[in-house]
Amino acid sequence: HFRKIQDQDVPAVSQLAFLHQFLKVVAKDSDGKRCLVQNGLLKKMSTFALDLSYSNQALDVQIAAVQFLLEIWLLFPETITNEEEQPSRVLALLRKLCRAPDASTVMTALGGLFDLTERCLKLPSPKMQEYASKAYKMLIFSLIESISILGVKKGSTKTNAEKRVMRSRKKRQVQDDPNAEVTLLRSFIAVNMTRLLEMKTGACL
DSSP states (O other), X not given: OHHHHHHTTOOHHHHHHHHHHHHHHHTTSHHHHHHHHHTTHHHHHHHHHHHHHHHOXXXXXXXXXXXXXXXXXXXXXXXXXXXXXXXXXXXXHHHHHTTOSSHHHHHHHHHHHHHHXXXXXXXXXXXXXXXXXXXXXXHHXXXXXXXXXXXXXXXXXOOHHHHHHHHHSOHHHHHHOTTHHHHHHHHHHHHHHHHHHTSTTGGGO
């Protein structure tokens, strides 16, 4: 069925959105996860997303590809890190998106690095701890580079992470704050950094 979708020239973003939703549904239980790996479907989906990330430079495709590949990594960490290319490509894409000109894309990429660092920290294998360290270092450098971008952009669409921080603050305070985006960024960073450092393995970062 997936081959038929490709043959019908369905937009790449729509294909990735379908696969992303399919992955979330099937991977809800251990049986579904096992079937994806044993039948080789997980490998085919990740290869498809990897190929798209190299061949299509449109920003929306890049974002959709890295979000899908990141979801695969979060759900199948041990399987994915056995492949040398995919983890490196995911990190490279996240790094690239952290340098995007719009705040929404940058926040999405930063959120991905936070999630990846947290997921790898929870796994005891040396390889996972190594990836946690790489993701964390990339996160720190990206945060430093992104502060000015996120602080001056106006009118950007809020990500889910931003919305959660917004809801945690008093509505009037946000409206009256002339530097709301800067304040939002600081809250976003503080919440996620606290989440990482409070983990038992967070002290190794």
